[in-house]
Amino acid sequence: MDREDTLENCLLFLSQVHPDSNVEVNNDILRKQQVQLQDCPLAQLRGQIQAKAPSMLQQTAHVLERNQIGEIFLLKFAEGEHIFLYHF
DSSP: EEEEEEEEHHHHHHHHHHOOOEEEEEEHHHHTTTOOOOOHHHHHHHHHHHOOOOOGGSSEEEEEETTTTTEETTTTTTSSSOOOEEEE
């Protein structure tokens, strides 16, 4: 799957498609934006972002899924490095 939308819409979609998937957060990238999040289930990630960095939810996100691994990129934050990684 290849999807591009706001991060919020991507997370809403993914939490329905992969409700049991846990997300690994790439805090090395987020730290540059002065944001730190915890690894958590996909369904909880949106709430964490809403509480700590709500403007991030409106950023353009690119979701790439291949071979049971999903990556979420925020082009404004890091080109070529995923911000979030999950297995499904």
